[in-house]
Amino acid sequence: MRLTFRAMQETEPGQVLSGLFSEYRTAYLNWWASEGLSGRPTYAECRRALQTHMPEMVGLYDQLCASVGGGDLESRFLSFYCPPRYLAGCSQAIWQGREPLLVRNYDYNPSAFDAVYLKTGWNGRQVMGTSDGLFGLLDGVNDAGLCVSLTFGGRRAVGDGFGVPLILRYLLQTCSTIEEAKDVLRRVPCHMSYNVTVLDRNRNYFTAFLAPDRPTLITHAAVATNHQERVEWTSHARLTASVERERFLLHRLTLHPETKEKFVGTFLKPPLYSLAFDKGFGTLYTAAYHPGDLSVDLLWLGRTWRKTLDLFEPGQLAVVYPDHRTQPVF
Secondary structure (H helix, E strand, C coil): CEEEEEEEEECCCCHHHHHHHHHHHHHHHHHHCCCCCCCCCCHHHHHHHHHHHCHHHHHHHHHHHHHCCCCHHHHHHHHCECCCCCCCCCEEEECCCCCCCEEEEEEECHHHCCCEEEEECHHHCCEEEEEECCCEEEEEEECCCCEEEEEECCCCCCCCCECHHHHHHHHHHHCCCHHHHHHHHHHCCECCCEEEEEECCCCCEEEEEECCCCCCEEECCCEECCCCCCCCCHHHHHHHCHHHHHHHHHHHHHHCCCCHHHHHHHCCCCCCCCEEHHHCEEEEEEEEEECCCCEEEEEECCEEEEEECCCCCCEEEEEECCCCCCCCCC
16 A cells, blocks of 8 residues: 655645645545535534634634635535544653654555645744644644644544544644643533644643533543543454554553663564554554654554654655565564
């Protein structure tokens, strides 16, 4: 399998983002309609939800909608409000050394992945991160030195709320401190269960367990895989080896003091690294965020692509993944 990753940059919503949306329009809208449109929120309801919960984003939302043609379905998609269900694998952890470092693997279906690392300057706030659906982010860092990453929380519950990638975008757009980030994650409704880890440049961190049917729980967990306080969806946890990955990371954090290079390297090996692309849970990339110097290392087997917020260089990188039928030699 081969994917071409692109690093793209645009200060305000314009031609770059509208061109990107045009490439993925059919896939985006087919996905949005995949569970049917009957009973789904209207455009007016989507915009009203944004106005209620993320008022600082409404102007950007209007700009993005206009840049992609202002259609009804396109605008509803971009709101991320009450989207179809989506499940991911993923592992993330905070290195226990003195330097702030957040490392994550993103395990997902390659056919539903933008493969875009995007830098924006929206509303004067510098943000870079892995794009999802143009408006959302899977992980990222802002110019205040906050970095954030998500994993699926391993629960079936679905409710009224936003897709978590837009919540991450909102957090990085509006927050400068850990406490501000906690407030966002407590009050903005999420449509499914997700684990969100936030780290600042002073190595303060937390992991929030988001859910549509119970209050957000803020924890000091340094590790997040695909369950929350306990396993609630046994078959999903077994399929993704969520408990095994969590135990492996906790073991490394508590029993094996190691260099940051060695710690990052463990994410490129089993049990964290996955070749289950045929099941929709293959590791598409590893990201190592360094909020101290506002940088990220995007990693694959034998490849590293470094991006910095202060000196961001657009470009592209072709990545060839191992055949899932043949376990690579590590």
